[in-house]
Amino acid sequence: MSRVRGTTILCVRRGDAVAMAGDGQVTMKDTIVKARATKLRTLQDGRILAGFAGGVADALTLFEKFEAQLERQPRNLARAAVELAKEWRGDRYLRRLEAMLAVADRETSLLIAGTGEVIEPDDGLLALGSGGSYALAAARALARHTDLSAAEIAREGLEIAADICIYTNDEITVLELAG
DSSP: OOOEEOOEEEEEEETTEEEEEEOOOEEETTEEEESSOOOEEEETTTTEEEEEEEOHHHHHHHHHHHHHHHHHSTTOHHHHHHHHHHHHHHOTTGGGOOEEEEEEOSSOEEEEETTSOEEOOSSSEEEEETTHHHHHHHHHHHHHHOOOOHHHHHHHHHHHHHHHOTTOOSOOEEEEEOO
């Protein structure tokens, strides 16, 4: 089976707001197979933003596991993320999943990877996926040199990534938790 590629997720924290943006492109080898996929969702009655890069079925499995951890660790995003990473790394089946998650609530933004990483960015910005580096660089410049809101930076960062990365398109979804 061909490896599915083509995702960019960007999370921006600014002031009392946090926003997450994701593009809609799904690619298999050198072919775009879907232009308007949804890679973002809200969890816990809209209190948590979550996005994924990687295989869709793998990411959905991880979302389910993460939601189960959130039920065990209510209102403790960091602890739920660490417990997911431990389970992900320790389970033979889960170790094979190829996806990464970005999650954020009003206080914390985290990147969760199957190799055991749970990373909180220093500057409130995180990105993942094939266009993540482009989106992150754009967001850092916009955050330093403009007064744009978190949602505006997230959208613009994805638009810039879409201009550069062939696996990122401009079918952008933005979700926000405003303060």
